[in-house]
Amino acid sequence: MVNIRRILVPTDFSEYALPAVGYAAELARKFSAELILLHVVPDTILALPDAVMPTPAPLADLEAMVASGKQGLANVIASEQLDDLQPRAEVRIGSPAAEIIAAANDLKADLICIGTHGRTGILRVLLGSVAEMIVRQAPCPVLTVRPLTESA
Numbered sequence: 001m002v003n004i005r006r007i008l009v010p011t012d013f014s015e016y017a018l019p020a021v022g023y024a025a026e027l028a029r030k031f032s033a034e035l036i037l038l039h040v041v042p043d044t045i046l047a048l049p050d051a052v053m054p055t056p057a058p059l060a061d062l063e064a065m066v067a068s069g070k071q072g073l074a075n076v077i078a079s080e081q082l083d084d085l086q087p088r089a090e091v092r093i094g095s096p097a098a099e100i101i102a103a104a105n106d107l108k109a110d111l112i113c114i115g116t117h118g119r120t121g122i123l124r125v126l127l128g129s130v131a132e133m134i135v136r137q138a139p140c141p142v143l144t145v146r147p148l149t150e151s152a
Contacts, residue, residue, distance in 0.1 A: 004031040008109040010038045010100045010134075013072045017115040020145040021080055024113035027143075028085050033110070035087040037076060038103050039069040040096040066091050097133035105139050112142045 009024040011017040021037070028035040041062070073089035076082070090107075092099040104112055116131035135142045 004033045004110045006034045006109045008036045008038060008104050008112045010114050016147045019148050020113045020115035021076060023145050025082055035085045036107055037073050037087050038090045039073055040099040041065045041069055041093045042096060043094050097130045100134055101137050109140050111140055112138055114144055116144045
């Protein structure tokens with residue numbers, strides 16, 4: 001029998017991420033599972049200085065981004081009316097796919113519920129898809145949720 005005790009929901013606060021939060025919340029209610037919302041502050045700015053930015057971003061900027069992530073998670077909890085689930089909110093810094101997989105391991109997630117959208121063309125070739133990387137490397141099942149369409 002499937003026993004889901006912990007559901008991890010990564011979010012970048014985009015319109016594509018919200019449907020996954022909704023699915024995860026419903027599953028958490030049905031399974032009486034813990035809901036964990038995760039936002040990853042990408043570290044690419046810190047790792048890839050260039051001619052325009054010859055030094056890494058100042059620590060204050062990183063702290064502001066983390067604070068913004070925490071506020072964003074609080075906003076999602078409020079807007080999606082998740083208070084009854086008492087969700088855990090986590091902010092991590094790093095590569096989104098790697099941090100999501102690490103969080104799934106660290107938190108012993110039984111399911112990852114992640115939004116995805118149809119990124120195509122050269123962006124997909126150059127950047128890859130975070131959702132695809134998670135599906136391939138996750139230590140648990142992954143539910144990918146497509147964005148809602150007007151015709152649905």
